[in-house]
Amino acid sequence: MATRLNMLPEDCVSTIVSLTSAADACRLMLASSSLQSAAESDMVWSRFLSFDHSAILSRAHSQINFSSKKELYFKLCDSVLIDGGIRIFSLNKISGKKCFVLSARALSISLSDEPNHWTWTTRSSSRFSEVIELKSISNIEIEGRINTQDLSPNTTYGTYLIIQVSDRAFGLDSVASEISVSMNECSVSNTAYLCPLDERKKQLESLLFLNRRRMMEKLVVEGEGRRPNKREDGWMEIELGEFFVGEKSEEVKMNLMEVKGHQLKGGLIIEGIEVRPKC
Structure with a gap:
């Protein structure tokens, strides 16, 4: 699969990977260094984030700094205190739920x-x-x-x-x-x-x-x-x-x-x- 994807433009690869899962994207990055850029793109990881992640960030007890959507995804997987510190939000690493x-x-x-x-x-x-x-x-x-x-x-x-x-x-x-x-x-x-x-x-x-x-x-x-x-x-x-x-x-x-x-x-x-x- 990685060999076939290598023949496509990067934005096409990103679109395809965004239709899979966070676990699939990580496996693809390990399988092919040439596809790593496409699999790490914000386009891909924005799809894996919950649609209301901006609202969750606004409820965070302290500021969350991130340089990419992939980094944000895994920070949310580690759990975030929200609503004044009385609730915790997190994403399941595998499913993103x-x-x-x-x-x-x-x-x-x-x-x-x-x-x-x-x-x-x-x-x-x-x-x-x-x-x-x-x-x-x-x-x-x-x-x-x-x-x-x-x-x-x-x-x-x-x-x-x-x-x-x-x-x-x-x-x-x-x-x-x-x-x-x-x-x-x-x-x-x-x-x-x-x-x-x-x-x-x-x-x-x-x-x-x-x-x-x-x-x-x-x-x-x-x-x-x-x-x-x-x-x-x-x-x-x-x-x-x-x-x-x-x-x-x-x-x-x-x-x-x-x-x-x-x-x-x-x-x-x-x-x-x-x-x-x-x-």
Whole structure:
């Protein structure tokens, strides 16, 4: 393919490459030094950038300097703080599709302004200046919202609550929380636990809490009882659900609630909710 492209004018090559993907353009640059200029052109990489990238740059928390559209593309892939530092925008390196992270400050968290229940703190591992830590509460309610016009069309997105669990955590395994993702009249619900279940907890559960937990599980909707999964950045995530972005602009609500068990709990640290493409 590279040999045939070498026979074409550079602007024709740029047009052809712009119809592929960022990954294809990078492969072509490695395959043929003579095609590198065409594959690196602003014409090509402007096509890979989201159509509203200028609006995203205007929302950036600090100025983003770049000398080419290719450089800008990869800077956006590395993620950019926007909206005063309470959200993160990034592009998927392979597909170029848009991703967002809503910080704890961008979420609606019940009683988050009550110092007896929650405390705002910092974590060196967090990309945000603040995270929120649960001190003690019986009913947890967390909601995030995003409009599909900010996302890539014709794409299935997953939503993930990003958390850590402190050494002082308690009560997070007592009953499953209700999780849901809703858009317009459509809502899909499931259940999840806020703490990973290690071997020691399994043994304690079988000895002490199994009957109580079975009784309390009847209070929530049936579901998978999802558990947090480890992330590469040192945090954990729980998938809240997924939704499909069509051509129409719609608001998506992402919820986690544990309001029926009335079990005191603490030690949950929330960084935010990530919305990213599933394919």
